[in-house]
Amino acid sequence: xxxxxxxxxxxxxxxxxxxxxxxxxxxxxxxxxxxxxxxxxxxxxxxxxxxxxxxxxxxxxxxxxxxxxxxxxxxxxxxxxxxxxxxxxxxxxxxxxxxxxxxxxxxxxxxxxxxxxxxxxxxxxxxxxxxxxxxxxxxxxxxxxxxxxxxxxxxxxxxxxxxxxxxxxxxxxxxxxxxxxxxxxxxxxxxxxxxxxxxxxxxxxxxxxxxxxxxxxxxxxxxxxxxxxxxxxxxxxxxxxxxxxxxxxxxxxxxxxxxxxxxxxxxxxxxxxxxxxxxxxxxxxxxxxxxxxxxxxxxxxxxxxxxx
Numbered sequence: 001x002x003x004x005x006x007x008x009x010x011x012x013x014x015x016x017x018x019x020x021x022x023x024x025x026x027x028x029x030x031x032x033x034x035x036x037x038x039x040x041x042x043x044x045x046x047x048x049x050x051x052x053x054x055x056x057x058x059x060x061x062x063x064x065x066x067x068x069x070x071x072x073x074x075x076x077x078x079x080x081x082x083x084x085x086x087x088x089x090x091x092x093x094x095x096x097x098x099x100x101x102x103x104x105x106x107x108x109x110x111x112x113x114x115x116x117x118x119x120x121x122x123x124x125x126x127x128x129x130x131x132x133x134x135x136x137x138x139x140x141x142x143x144x145x146x147x148x149x150x151x152x153x154x155x156x157x158x159x160x161x162x163x164x165x166x167x168x169x170x171x172x173x174x175x176x177x178x179x180x181x182x183x184x185x186x187x188x189x190x191x192x193x194x195x196x197x198x199x200x201x202x203x204x205x206x207x208x209x210x211x212x213x214x215x216x217x218x219x220x221x222x223x224x225x226x227x228x229x230x231x232x233x234x235x236x237x238x239x240x241x242x243x244x245x246x247x248x249x250x251x252x253x254x255x256x257x258x259x260x261x262x263x264x265x266x267x268x269x270x271x272x273x274x275x276x277x278x279x280x281x282x283x284x285x286x287x288x289x290x291x292x293x294x295x296x297x298x299x300x301x302x303x304x305x306x307x308x
């Protein structure tokens with residue numbers, strides 16, 4: 001998310017919260033539902049029945065809440081969403097290259113997008129009401145919860161959503177307590193074609209520090225979508241106790257290379273390697289998905305497993 005967009009999203013948080021409150025479980029569909037989001041505003045005159053989703057996190061949430069969809073991008077679909085490869089669902093392109101004619105043919109009455117499609121918002125809203133449900137990385141868990149509650153309000157699934165969120169909150173609290181007891185300074189890196197970039201607090205993967213309780217090994221990492229480019233000398237210099245690794249190459253269908261890239265002679269001298277604390281996170285969950293009821297729960301469990 002760009003800095004400008006993040007500020008816009010933050011400015012609309014209260015409006016979004018009020019919209020969610022105004023359309024609670026007893027929403028009367030004889031009245032329109034007005035929803036403000038980070039890219040604009042939509043008006044729904046009925047509960048959507050034909051939903052096209054371009055965000056895998058939102059798709060997870062709808063799946064968990066039992067809300068059907070009619071179309072999604074099937075390229076690089078994470079394994080935990082494999083059922084959506086079926087012929088019952090229209091393939092509407094990829095996350096970065098929507099097939100707008102297929103989106104139109106799916107006759108949606110609601111389209112859900114996130115960061116990878118934000119520049120194409122006008123093309124989407126020309127087809128059907130479109131909401132942006134990207135996660136604000138600077139306030140990951142709060143933003144995730146707001147998105148879940150908004151979808152729950154739209155589809156009348158509030159009670160189920162609150163139960164799911166309560167379970168996740170409990171698991172996060174337990175993880176934070178465990179991290180305080182057993183954790184230590186951590187570094188999160190994304191590996192792509194032999195190169196590494198770091199993510200610190202407030203970044204795309206900053207929830208490991210901000211919400212899960214691992215202190216950053218370097219508080220000065222610049223928060224950006226693509227991370228801060230780093231060398232392996234940097235990793236050795238910072239010498240993290242925990243090193244979390246996300247393999248982008250594997251996430252987008254390439255040959256997995258993270259282990260061979262990371263476990264070189266320099267990194268082998270770090271405390272993380274010597275203590276067996278290099279953790280390879282599921283790239284489909286962390287890179288392609290995230291921000292949904294399934295992936296956030298899996299993220300918590302993956303990080304928790306590093307401490308047990």
